[in-house]
Amino acid sequence: MKLVFNQADLADSVSIVMKAVPSKTTMPILQCIMIEASFNQIKFTANDMELGIETIVKGEIEEKGKIALDAKIFSDIIRKLPNSKVFIETNENDVATITCEKAKFSIPGKSGDDFAYLPVIERNDFISISQFSLREIIRQTIFSIAVNENNKLMTGELFEIRNNVLKVVSLDGHRIAIRNLPLSGDCPDQKVVVPGKTLNEISKILSGEMDDMVNIYFAENYLLFEFSNTIVLSRLIDGEYFRIDQMxxxxxxxxxxxxxxxxxxxxxxxxxxxxxxxxxxxxxxxxxxxxxxxxxxxxxxxxxxxxxxxxxxxxxxxxxxxxxxxxxxxxxxxxxxxxxxxxxxxxxxxxxxxxxxxxxxxxxxxxxxx
The missing domain is CATH 3.10.150.10 (DNA Polymerase III, subunit A, domain 2)
Structure with missing residues (x-):
């Protein structure tokens, strides 16, 4: 595999997928970023089995291929390279050579055959809102989720669609935060609980622009966010959310x-x-x-x-x-x-x-x- 990037584009993409790299895991392959170059696009993927992120990266493909690299080492290297062209090349022993101006690194990689790819989700039921609106809704509610996991449901937020209105709810036993956002079009009713970690990480990579849209797809056990060449897939929290209307x-x-x-x-x-x-x-x-x-x-x-x-x-x-x-x-x-x-x-x-x-x-x- 031979790839060429601009350091700034590469660093941005690495920082996006790093948000789905687990700090601790019994599966070392999950602490890697999967790099794939095929079909005229370069794709980075990370997955901690609860949150998965896949992003398309700007770059040139001189030779196709794929490799899994230790996320922390790769991220630290890319972040500290000069703002110039970055060349990444791999050999038959899955060693990656990263070159930028006079700096040259060689780090061991893995074939990635046992990497946990994101599951394929049917994209049927979805809503489309601006990245600005989603980021604001998260900002205006996320502070009310519970920080401990005594009650798993309290560590997430309710996303409920009813009568073409998206209601987002968080609570921690002492307070409740609710935001209601009217939706355009005819949206099917939905009710899911999204982990707070997912929403925190998404809010960090949304552009926050009114003209940039995000599609949110509802699937069994998952919620998928698609925006700006990036896919964020989150496993949902099981259970019946609290009946807040009674409160x-x-x-x-x-x-x-x-x-x-x-x-x-x-x-x-x-x-x-x-x-x-x-x-x-x-x-x-x-x-x-x-x-x-x-x-x-x-x-x-x-x-x-x-x-x-x-x-x-x-x-x-x-x-x-x-x-x-x-x-x-x-x-x-x-x-x-x-x-x-x-x-x-x-x-x-x-x-x-x-x-x-x-x-x-x-x-x-x-x-x-x-």
């Missing part, structure tokens, strides 16, 4: 409208008095025309008033400040509406169209000294 309510006793940035800055200042190990709530005291936000920790105390518009009852309620900040940071609206039921029920941050809904559970606080 959502349009009833409320108090509604406030507040400047999002002002509220966020205020909470940010309050957290200066909270050590990372502390679980100190921020207390919100809502009265007519204003909201007082206060915190009292071993380091000190702080209180600040913010102008608001309020309808309904006064309320005093406490929250984990991180949960509030996480939601506020991914909302783009200048002003937001927050709905409260009582001091022990979750609050809802949502817009009028319900394009986003963030539910946050309160924490118990002592409200005797107001």
């Amino acid at each position: 959502l309510s349009s009833d409320y006793e108090t509604k406030i409208t507040i400047n999002r940035q002002e509220f966020m800055d205020c909470i940010d200042r309050a957290t200066l008095l909270v050590r990372e190990s502390d679980k100190m709530p921020v207390i919100i005291d809502v009265t007519d025309g204003q909201m007082e936000l206060r915190i009292d920790s071993s380091i000190g105390s702080m209180d600040e008033e913010i102008d608001i518009e309020k309808t309904g009852k006064d309320i005093i309620i406490g929250f984990n400040p991180k949960f509030l900040l996480d939601a506020l940071r991914v909302i783009d609206d200048e002003s937001i509406s927050i709905y409260f039921v009582n001091a022990k029920a979750p609050c809802f941050i949502r817009d009028e169209k319900s394009s986003y809904i963030y539910l946050i559970l309160p924490v118990n606080i002592n409200v005797n000294n107001r």
